[in-house]
Amino acid sequence: MADKDLGEELEKLEDGIENLKNKEFKILGIKVTAVTAGAAFGVVSTVIGGLYGAFTVYNDYMDMKEQIQSYVAPDLSGIEEQLSVIQEQMRAAEDAVLQATDYARDIRNDLKEDVTRVEDLVDRLKDDVRASEKEVREIVDLAEQRFDNKRDQLFQYSDREIKNLESRLTARIQESLDNPLSN
Secondary structure (H helix, E strand, C coil): CCCCCCHHHHHHHHHHHHHHHEEEECCEEEEEEHHHHHHHHHHHHHHHHHHHHHHHHHHHHHHHHHHHHHHCCCCHHHHHHHHHHHHHHHHHHHHHHHHHHHHHHHHHHHHHHHHHHHHHHHHHHHHHHHHHHHHHHHHHHHHHHHHHHHHHHHHHHHHHHHHHHHHHHHHHHHHHHHCCCCC
């Protein structure tokens, strides 16, 4: 084999293929070439494959038809009961949410009214405090005036008494000086 040339072998193979193309055979009394035999084989195998595929599809169809005819719907009553319970719970939750919303709205309105009342009370209290403050200032002012008057009267009285006392003391001192032995 080592003695043979690869190029020569390929040429021989090509010549054999060329000769095979043109060579005619007899199959079942019909003359055919290799190309025609290959094409016929392709057509026959395609037809047989198609028939086999159709048979398989028909067989699957018959199995499916049998399964469909023997189908029994599952019992969904348990699921329907669960759904009705869930729907009742949802309604109850919705009612609870609505009640909570109403309650919150009532609380908000009550708080708003309470805040308004407190603001009114604070305003009135401010007015009362201002009036009381004004009254107390007037009382303090009157008291200061009375105290000032009393102090002035007291000072005037004290001044008169001191002058009176001074004049009496001066008179006694003078009398004592005029007559030192009289006491």
